[in-house]
Amino acid sequence: MTRVAFLGLGAIGAPMARHLAQPPYELAVWNRTAAKARTFAFAAGTGVRVAKSPADAARGAEFVLLCLPTSQDVDALLDGADGLLAGVARGTMVIDCTSGDPATSRRIAARLAAIGVDYIDAPVSGGTSGAEKGTLTVMCGGDASLFERATPVLRAFGEKIVLCGPTGSGDAVKAVNNALLAIHVWAAGEGLAALTKAGVSPAVALDVINSSSGMSRTTEKLIPERVLTRAFPRTFRLALLDKDVAIAAGVAREQKVPSPLLQLTSELFRVAHAMLGEEADHVEAIRAIEQWAGVEIK
Numbered sequence: 372m373t374r375v376a377f378l379g380l381g382a383i384g385a386p387m388a389r390h391l392a393q394p395p396y397e398l399a400v401w402n403r404t405a406a407k408a409r410t411f412a413f414a415a416g417t418g419v420r421v422a423k424s425p426a427d428a429a430r431g432a433e434f435v436l437l438c439l440p441t442s443q444d445v446d447a448l449l450d451g452a453d454g455l456l457a458g459v460a461r462g463t464m465v466i467d468c469t470s471g472d473p474a475t476s477r478r479i480a481a482r483l484a485a486i487g488v489d490y491i492d493a494p495v496s497g498g499t500s501g502a503e504k505g506t507l508t509v510m511c512g513g514d515a516s517l518f519e520r521a522t523p524v525l526r527a528f529g530e531k532i533v534l535c536g537p538t539g540s541g542d543a544v545k546a547v548n549n550a551l552l553a554i555h556v557w558a559a560g561e562g563l564a565a566l567t568k569a570g571v572s573p574a575v576a577l578d579v580i581n582s583s584s585g586m587s588r589t590t591e592k593l594i595p596e597r598v599l600t601r602a603f604p605r606t607f608r609l610a611l612l613d614k615d616v617a618i619a620a621g622v623a624r625e626q627k628v629p630s631p632l633l634q635l636t637s638e639l640f641r642v643a644h645a646m647l648g649e650e651a652d653h654v655e656a657i658r659a660i661e662q663w664a665g666v667e668i669k
């Protein structure tokens with residue numbers, strides 16, 4: 372049996388952790404809101420240990436996985452008597468599945484390396500349904516030997532597992548990927564608002580677009596299933612997409628790449644996040660466009 376700990380049982384963390392709640396893994400979980408960890412362990416029903424603190428979760432674990440909103444949240448979990456650093460032993464590997472920012476991940480990796488603990492950033496893509504099915508894409512940053520060691524664990528919930536480069540590279544790829552998602556959502560929202568006002572049914576417009584060159588996963592799946600139906604299910608918070616686009620815009624600035632579209636998209640999602648609040652889903656960014664345009668895409 373391999374002893375693993377999973378910290379952060381949120382919308383995507385919980386279904387990821389569920390795959391580790393069975394042999395050959397022996398799982399300990401910790402969540403800031405402890406009730407969620409107890410509910411998780413009860414539902415898993417296979418002797419999952421509910422840890423009292425990050426330190427308690429990490430004690431005796433060979434791998435510690437985290438899936439928190441931001442790298443800053445991970446960093447804040449390291450210190451103090453109950454912090455992760457108090458529980459991890461030399462030789463443990465921390466696998467950070469947070470969609471984080473490269474610079475903070477590199478700092479965390481350096482702090483852990485100083486006490487003989489390994490770290491890779493390993494953010495995921497594929498949504499909550501991909502997490503449930505165990506078909507996530509996992510993009511990693513770190514040494515090849517660490518990547519090899521982490522791969523069997525990542526296979527529990529990942530289908531495509533890729534080493535992108537040194538520490539922070541997984542975060543950078545994830546941020547750019549999500550910036551593309553944000554651009555697709557926003558551009559399709561503007562285009563469909565205009566077409567709806569011009570008297571074209573958005574369903575008809577999407578039928579054409581989805582067999583033409585403008586199609587994307589957003590026009591094929593997200594808008595038909597979530598916007599036209601007005602269902603707007605909450606699977607991935609707009610607040611988190613705002614954070615991701617801001618990271619991508621920051622990476623481009625750091626690399627001195629002229630990036631007006633990334634910077635503008637970051638600003639648009641910051642405004643939409645402020646308008647719609649912490650709990651809105653990412654596809655609800657289209658509600659901001661609808662409000663400005665005075666039309667509903669349905």
Ligand code: NDP
Nearest residue numbers: 379380381382383384403404439440470498499606607611
């Ligand atoms: P949620 O907001 O659903 O859950 C966040 C989790 O982190 C909860 O367990 C929450 O605990 C915990 N948490 C929040 N703040 C802190 C803190 N300061 N200290 C300790 N724990 C904290 O987020 P998701 O699960 O959706 O996302 C997690 C990560 O995965 C993010 O980086 C996100 O960008 C990424 N991601 C999400 C996807 C999705 O489809 N949802 C897809 C791909 C990546 P509590 O229960 O107490 O609130």
